[in-house]
Amino acid sequence: GAVVSQHPSWVICKSGTSVKIECRSLDFQATTMFWYRQFPKQSLMLMATSNEGSKATYEQGVEKDKFLINHASLTLSTLTVTSAHPEDSSFYICSGQGVYNEQFFGPGTRLTVL
Amino acid sequence: AQSVTQLGSHVSVSEGALVLLRCNYSSSVPPYLFWYVQYPNQGLQLLLKYTTGATLVKGINGFEAEFKKSETSFHLTKPSAHMSDAAEYFCAVSDRAFGNEKLTFGTGTRLTIIP
Secondary structure (H helix, E strand, O other): OOOEEEEOOEEEEOOOOOEEEEEEEOOOOOOEEEEEEEOOOOOEEEEEEEEOOOOOEEOOOOOOOOEEEEEEEOOEEEEEEOOOOHHHOEEEEEEEEOOOOOEEEOOOEEEEEO | OOEEEEEOOEEEEEOOOOEEEEEEEEOOOOOEEEEEEEOOOOOEEEEEEEOOOOOEEEOHHHOEEEEEOOOOEEEEEEOOOOHHHOEEEEEEEEEOHHHOOEEEEOOOEEEEEEO
C-alpha cells in the first residue's frame, strides 16, 4: 500500500510555543489529506480536511486559528498548533487520500505540551 | 450523518480461540465500511473494507468481516487468535459526500490475547 510519513514522531514543547507537524505522501499524490487527533485510549476525531491549494475545512468545534493547516503540494500537508497548551497534548494522525479515495494513514505524532 | 458503535471496549480471547469484534453502523446512504488495527504508538493499518459486491470481505492477517444490511452490522472475525493480534481495532464508516472519504470511527475495541 501507499506510504504516508509524519515528522516529527514525538515532540515536547513548552506552553505558549507553536509546533509544526508535517505529513508527507511518499509514493502517491494526495489531493486530499485529513488530520485527526486521538486522546489516550479514545478514538480518532477528524479535525479538518485539506485540499491541495485551497483552504482547509474544519470540523465543528475545531479552532481554525489554533490549528493551522497548509496543503501546499500534492505530497505535503502541515499542521501547526499555535500557542500550544497542555490540553492540546494528544496524538495527531494524518492520512492521504489516494486515487480510489482510500485513505492511507501516517504513523502519528505525539505532542506533549508542558 | 454516519455513526459507528463498537460493542465492547475490551475483548479477551485465548490464543487459538475465535475472535469476534462487533460493529454496528448507521448511515443514510449505502455505506462503505472499514476495519483498522492500531498497534501501540502507531498509526492505523487497514485490515479490510466493504464497498459494494460480496458481503463477506476477507482482509489481511486472516481477518474477515460480513456486511449485514438487515442488521446494520459489520462484525470482524478471525477463526484462531494469535498473540500478535493483540491491538486496538477500529470500525469506521465513510461519508462519501463531495468525493471526500471522510471517516467516522467507532470508539475502538482493545483485543487482548491470553496465552
